[in-house]
Amino acid sequence: MSELDGVFEENFRVLYSDVDFKGEIKSAKILSLCQDVASRHAYQMGLSALHMAEKGKIWVVHRYELEFNKKLFWDEEFKIITSRYPYKKLYEMRRFDFLDSKGEPFVKGLCSWVLVDKKTKRPSRLDRVLEQSFFGEKENPVFFPSEVETPLNPVLMGTYRALRDDTDYNNHVNNTSYLKWAEECIDEQDYVDKKLKKIEIVYSNDCFYNDVIEIFGEKRDKEFISEYLMEIKNKKDSGLLSRFKISFF
Numbered sequence: 001m002s003e004l005d006g007v008f009e010e011n012f013r014v015l016y017s018d019v020d021f022k023g024e025i026k027s028a029k030i031l032s033l034c035q036d037v038a039s040r041h042a043y044q045m046g047l048s049a050l051h052m053a054e055k056g057k058i059w060v061v062h063r064y065e066l067e068f069n070k071k072l073f074w075d076e077e078f079k080i081i082t083s084r085y086p087y088k089k090l091y092e093m094r095r096f097d098f099l100d101s102k103g104e105p106f107v108k109g110l111c112s113w114v115l116v117d118k119k120t121k122r123p124s125r126l127d128r129v130l131e132q133s134f135f136g137e138k139e140n141p142v143f144f145p146s147e148v149e150t151p152l153n154p155v156l157m158g159t160y161r162a163l164r165d166d167t168d169y170n171n172h173v174n175n176t177s178y179l180k181w182a183e184e185c186i187d188e189q190d191y192v193d194k195k196l197k198k199i200e201i202v203y204s205n206d207c208f209y210n211d212v213i214e215i216f217g218e219k220r221d222k223e224f225i226s227e228y229l230m231e232i233k234n235k236k237d238s239g240l241l242s243r244f245k246i247s248f249f
Contacts, residue, residue, distance in 0.1 A: 008041035009081040014072050024071035027183065027196060031064065032176045034096050034109055037080050047084075047092075047134070049170070052115065057124055061175055062091065062112040064201040065146065070106045071196070077101045086135055089127045090114065148202045148243045151229040154216035157185035159235070162211045172206040182230050182244045185215050190226050194248035197225070202243045207234050213241065225249045 018029045042048040049059055072078055081097045096109035115124045127135065160181050168174040179201065183191075207213060217230035230244040 006045075006085065007081065007083045008037065008044070009079055010037050010040070011077065011079050014074050014076045014078070016074055019074045022071075022192075023073045025073070027066070027068070027199060028176045028179050030066060030098070030107055030109075031179055031199075033080060033098075034064070034066075034082075034094075034111065035175065037082050037096070038084075038094055038111075041082055041084065045084075045134075047130070052129075053118075055129060056118050057115050057129060058118055058170070059092070059113050060116045061203050062114050063203070064109065064111045064175070064199070066107060066109045066199045068107055068196050068198065072100060072106060078106070086126050086130075087112070089125050089135075090123060092126065146200060148200050148245045149229055150243070151216065151218040151231060153218050154229075154231060155218065156214060157217050157230065158215040160184075160213050160215075162207055162209055162213065164209055167209050172208050173211070175201075175203065178203070178232055178242045179244075181213065181215060181232065182228075182246065185217065185230065186228060186246065186248075187219065187226075190248045194226060196246070197249050198245075198247040200245040204240045204242060205234070207241055211236065217244075 012033065014025050018025050020026050039048060043050070052059060078101065079099045081099065082094055084092060084094045087093045092113040092115065094111050094113070096107070097105055098107035100106050115126060115129060116122065117124050158181065162173050162177070166173045166177040179199070212235040214233050214235050215230055216233065217228055220227045220229065226248045228244070228246045230246070232241045232244070233239060234241055
């Protein structure tokens with residue numbers, strides 16, 4: 001498999017700084033790795049944020065969906081395989097397959113990105129910006145990230161201030177920080193006793209250093225499954241930043 005064929009793979013090892021108090025790789029680290037391998041692959045293909053900046057465009061993440069079969073522990077080796085393809089000439093889709101040292105999948109992911117014009121702040125059609133060679137027969141994905149439900153009876157679950165450490169190269173809060181904030185609102189018993197099954201995220205807007213954000217949500221228990229529906233908002237204008245659904249069993 002080659003990055004020139006739209007497929008990219010990279011090997012990793014779970015570092016000490018990657019694990020939580022149970023010795024398992026953190027879900028925020030999984031999301032961060034998705035960003036890292038996607039960025040490296042995009043750069044090699046000439047599709048990175050740096051390449052798009054030359055065209056007056058910027059990639060904006062739209063959705064993420066991560067499904068966990070198991071968690072790896074400190075010092076375990078694993079591989080990430082990612083592939084990209086356009087969808088409806090508007091979305092840049094990307095799949096992620098995390099494989100353990102035996103080649104067995106432990107995380108599957110999907111994300112979608114939109115190319116936005118820096119001046120107008122409006123989405124750009126991919127076929128009007130990218131070369132035709134980036135469009136193949138694989139137009140329709142096997143699946144598209146699902147919609148994330150809105151909590152019906154939300155309560156304030158947490159308040160945080162965006163730190164410098166939360167910001168990234170684009171000078172806004174990185175996507176992983178939203179997940180870290182959301183996970184801080186999960187009941188300790190669920191986090192300790194249950195297994196993380198799925199994380200679904202829809203990103204709606206940006207926030208920046210020193211912004212105060214509020215998390216509103218609700219917990220739903222269905223037999224052996226606990227679901228958290230959350231909305232992260234900017235306190236200064238109550239603007240929606242992202243929506244989460246996190247499921248445990």
